[in-house]
Amino acid sequence: MRAWIPVALAVANAAGAQAPAAPPSDSALTARVNQYLSRIADRGYAGGVLVRRSGRTLLARSYGLANREAGIRADANTVYNIGSITKQFTAAAILRLEELGKLRTTDSIARFFPKAPADKRAITLHQLLTHTAGFESDYSPGDYEPNTRDEYVGRMFAKPLRTPPGAAHHYANSGYSMLAAIVEIVTGKDYESALRELVLLPAGMRETGYAAPRWAPNRVAHGYQAGRDWGTIVERIAVPGAPFWALRGNGGLHTTLADMALWDDALNDRRMLTDSSRRKFMTGYVNEGPDGRSQYAYGWAVMRTPRGTRLVTHNGGNGVYVAELLRYVDEGVTIFLTSTVAEQPASPVVNVLARIAFGTPYELPPERAAAAPADIAALTGAFTLRDGSRLTLRADGARLTAEAVGQQAFQFLAAGDTTSPPDASTLNARALAAAQGAVRGDIRALRVALGPGAPDSASVAQQEAEMMQGRLGRFGEFRSVEVLGTSRGPGGMRRTTVRLNFARGGATNVYVWGPDGFIEDIEARPYAPSELVPTGPGEFRAMDPRTGGSATIRVRDGAVALQAPSGAVTVTRVP
Numbered sequence: 001m002r003a004w005i006p007v008a009l010a011v012a013n014a015a016g017a018q019a020p021a022a023p024p025s026d027s028a029l030t031a032r033v034n035q036y037l038s039r040i041a042d043r044g045y046a047g048g049v050l051v052r053r054s055g056r057t058l059l060a061r062s063y064g065l066a067n068r069e070a071g072i073r074a075d076a077n078t079v080y081n082i083g084s085i086t087k088q089f090t091a092a093a094i095l096r097l098e099e100l101g102k103l104r105t106t107d108s109i110a111r112f113f114p115k116a117p118a119d120k121r122a123i124t125l126h127q128l129l130t131h132t133a134g135f136e137s138d139y140s141p142g143d144y145e146p147n148t149r150d151e152y153v154g155r156m157f158a159k160p161l162r163t164p165p166g167a168a169h170h171y172a173n174s175g176y177s178m179l180a181a182i183v184e185i186v187t188g189k190d191y192e193s194a195l196r197e198l199v200l201l202p203a204g205m206r207e208t209g210y211a212a213p214r215w216a217p218n219r220v221a222h223g224y225q226a227g228r229d230w231g232t233i234v235e236r237i238a239v240p241g242a243p244f245w246a247l248r249g250n251g252g253l254h255t256t257l258a259d260m261a262l263w264d265d266a267l268n269d270r271r272m273l274t275d276s277s278r279r280k281f282m283t284g285y286v287n288e289g290p291d292g293r294s295q296y297a298y299g300w301a302v303m304r305t306p307r308g309t310r311l312v313t314h315n316g317g318n319g320v321y322v323a324e325l326l327r328y329v330d331e332g333v334t335i336f337l338t339s340t341v342a343e344q345p346a347s348p349v350v351n352v353l354a355r356i357a358f359g360t361p362y363e364l365p366p367e368r369a370a371a372a373p374a375d376i377a378a379l380t381g382a383f384t385l386r387d388g389s390r391l392t393l394r395a396d397g398a399r400l401t402a403e404a405v406g407q408q409a410f411q412f413l414a415a416g417d418t419t420s421p422p423d424a425s426t427l428n429a430r431a432l433a434a435a436q437g438a439v440r441g442d443i444r445a446l447r448v449a450l451g452p453g454a455p456d457s458a459s460v461a462q463q464e465a466e467m468m469q470g471r472l473g474r475f476g477e478f479r480s481v482e483v484l485g486t487s488r489g490p491g492g493m494r495r496t497t498v499r500l501n502f503a504r505g506g507a508t509n510v511y512v513w514g515p516d517g518f519i520e521d522i523e524a525r526p527y528a529p530s531e532l533v534p535t536g537p538g539e540f541r542a543m544d545p546r547t548g549g550s551a552t553i554r555v556r557d558g559a560v561a562l563q564a565p566s567g568a569v570t571v572t573r574v575p
Contacts, residue, residue, distance in 0.1 A: 021359035030059045032356045037063050037349075039365040043533060043543070045344040046221070048080055050257045050336040051353065052264055060257040066221040066340070069229060079207070079220045079254050080338040081233050082323040083316020086253040087176045088281075088299030089199055089208075091129055093183050095277045095298070096198040102186050105129065105280075112182045117157050123165045125182070128175040129298040130285050134161035135172045136455055140246040141466055143318065144236050149181050152245030169286045169296060173250040176299075180249025191248055203266035208255040210243050220254065223320035225342040226526030230320045251316060260325075260336045267327070282312045282329070290515070291492075307331075307358075315347065319525055324350040333357050343528050363550065365543055371534035376400050378555045379532075379540070382574040385409050385562075389485070391571070393553075394529070400540055401529040410485025410497065412551050412564055413530055413542050419566055421494055423517075424486040431496040431511045434519075435481045438464045439500065449511070451518030467524055474526075475502030484508075493520070499527055 024032065033051055046064025050057065062074030097103050103111075103125065110121040127133040139155040140147060156174055163170065180191045187194040192210050200208050207213050211234065223230040233252055237243045243252050255263075266272040273281060284295025284302035294303040300312045309330040316323045323338045324346045335353050339346040355362040376395050383391045389406020391413065404413040407420050407428065421427070434446040443461050447454070454460065472478065484497040492515035500507045506527035514520040532540035532553060543550040552563045562569035 023357060023359045026053060026056075026058050029053070029357060033059055033353055034061065036352060036356065036362070036364060037061075039367065040344065040349065042368050043344075043365065043531065044341055045349070046074060046224070046340045047338040047344075047346065048074060048078060048221075048257050048336075049338075049353070050260050050264075050334070051357070052261060052334040053357075054332040055265065055268060057261050060261065062257070064341075067218065068222070068224065070218070072218055074221060074340075076257060077219055079213075079215045079234075079256055080323065080340070081221075081223075081252065081254050081316075081318075081321040082325075082338070083251050083318060083321060084173070085299075085314050085316040085323055085325050086249070086251045087316075088314060089195060089253060090176050090179050090183070090249045091281065091298035092273065093195050093198045094125060094129065094179055095273055095281055096202075097183065097186055099274060099277055103182070109178070109182070112185050113153065113157075119161060120157060120165070125179065126285075127165055128179050130296050131169050131171050131175060132166050132286055133172065133175050134163045134165050134167065134170070135174045135178075136162055136459075137170075137172045137174060138246060139174050140244075141463065143233075143244075143247045143252070144242070145244060145246055146239075146241065147244050147246065148241075149184065149245055152177060153181055169288060171288075173246075176250035177245050177248055181245075183249075199272060202272045204262045204271075205255070205259040205266075207259045208253060208263075210237060210248075210252055210254070213254075215254070221321075221338075221340045223340045223342070225320050226528040228526065230342075233318075233321070251318070257336070264327070264334045264336075317346075319523060322346040326350060326354060328354075328357075331358075342525055365550075366533075366535040366541065369534045369536050369539075371398055371400070371540075372537070373398075375534070375538045375540075375555055378538075378558060379553065379560060383560065383571045384574060385412070385572075386570045390574070393532070400532040400534070402532055402542065403529045405482055405484055405499075407485045408569070411487060412562060412569055414485065414487050414497070421486055421488050423494065427486045427494055427496045427511075427513055428483045431486075431498050431509075432481065432483045434511070435498045435500065435509055439468060439478060439481065441465070446519075449519045451516070454519075471500065471502065471507050475505045475507065477503040479503065 037049060041063040048062040049059060051059040060076060062076065062078045064074055066072045066074040066078045098105060105126045107125050108121060109123045110116050123133045135156055139152060156178065183194050184191050192212050196209065196212060220232045220234050222232055234254060282297050282300050282302060284297050286296050288294045288296050288301060294301045300314055302312050305311050309328060311326060311328050313326045320342045321340055322345050326335045335350055337346045337350045352362050379393050379400060380395045381393060385408045387406065387408040389409035391409040392403045394401050402413055404410040407424050411420055430449055434449045437443060437445040443457060443464055447457055447460060479501040482499050484499055486494055486496040489495050494513040496511045498509045508525055508527045510523040511519050512521040530542055532542050535541050538555045540553045541550050554561045560571060560573065562571050
C-alpha cells in the first residue's frame, strides 16, 4: 500500500557526514564497494550498483538473485524498477518541450485543461514540478487501478486542494501524473512514446521505459517481501492501457545499470538539454522541510554536504523495490543503487557507499561463519530484557531468527543500541492507539496523529479499510496488535513499528514521525523476523540495514549474553 505522504527523499545525512579525508583510488573504491555489497548480499540483499567518477564507470554490477524461484542471478543486464526517480525524466520531457517552444514552465494548467475549475486554473507547470501546486499525493487507491488520463485528472479537479497554489511544498505523485498528461496533450502521443522521443533516445537510453523495450521476462528483477515473491511491476502493467494514471509520469519506469550511466552522461553534456535547461532542472526552488537543509528542484532534491559541495538526489520505491540516485555534482561522483528486497532498503546502503567514496570510516559486516547446531539450539527460546520487553529466538533450519516486542528489545535488535528516543513511550502509545482503532474501523486516533494537512477522513478510512481487507485475505482472522518499538531516524524523524497478528502470519505498520510530532509517512508490509548471522563459535550478530548498527548475541556454557555498541544488555531466559 502506498503511504499517504510519499517516502521522504534521501537526505543522505550519513552520506554527507564525512570528516575531511582522502578519497580512495579508483581501484580501491571499486574493491571496497564490491566487498561491502558482497557481504550484505550474503545477508539477503539483492540489487544493482553503479559507481561513477569523473564521467567514468568504476563499477556496474548486480548482486543476489533476480528470480529466486527460477534461480536466475542478477547481472549487468538485469532490469530494475526505479520508482519516483521517474519524476526527473518527466521533468526533463517538460524542459525539452520548453526548448522546442511548445510550452513554458510558467504556463498555467488552464492552457492545457481549459475546463479546469477556478481554484486550480492558475496552477503553473513550475508548481507541479516543485510539488507546490497544492494537490494531494494520489487520487486512486492503488498503482495498478485501471483509469484513463481524463478519469484521473477529473479526480484531481473534483477534490479541494490541500493548500493554495504556491503556498507550501507537499510531495505529490499526482502532480507528475498531470505533467505526463500535459506531455501527451502537447505532443499528441502516448506518454511513453513521447518520453522516448524527447528524452530517452537523445540520451541513448534504449533499455528504459514502462513496457516499450519489451525485455525478456528473465531479465526483469523480481521483488521480495517477507521472503515472498512479490513479482514484478512489468507483469502488473502487461494489460492494455497500463501503466494507468496512478503511476504514469511519477513512477514505474524500469532501466538498467548501463542506461543509468548514459543518463549520468546526458546530465553532464548537451545531448539532451541545453546548459540553461540543465541549470533550471537542478536548481533548488523550495524548502522540503522547515529546517531548509534540502530544496526541491524539478524531480531532484538539492542539498549541501558538510564538505560544502552540492548533492542532487532522488529516491524511489513502492515498499518492495527501492532505488537511490546520488550525484555529487561538484566532486564528479555518481552512485546509483537498487534493492529488490523489502527488508534490505537501499538508503542506508547507498549512504555507506558514499562513505566509501569519500574515504570516511564505515562498518564492514563480518563474513558469515558456520553455525553449530548446538549453538543454535542453545539460543532458541524466549528472553526478557530489563524493561520487560521480550526477545524471541527461533531456529529455522541452519538459520537463527529473532523477533522483538517492546522498546529495549526492539532497540537492541533494530538499531544495535539500547538508547531509546526520549519520546519513545509517547510515540509507542500513539501508534498503538492509531493501529488498534484503525483495525476496528475507527480512524479518529490515526487522523489526530496524521495532523493538519492530511487527507480527509473519508480518504484515510477508505485506504485503511482496503489495506485491512487485503491483509485479512492473505493472513486470515485478525488476532491482536502489539508495538515492537520506536527508533531514531535521520533529521529528527522517529520510526515506530507496530505488528498486526493474524491467524496465518503477521504484518507491520511503520509510522514515521516528523520533528513536529505528526505522522509523515506510513509504510505497510508483511512482517519478517530478523536473521542473526553466525560470525564465530557461539556468536551471532544482528545488523540493521536501516542504521548500519550491529549487536552481538553470544552463548557460552549455556549462558546467553547480549552486547550492544553502548554496552552489555541484561537478559533473562523465560522458563
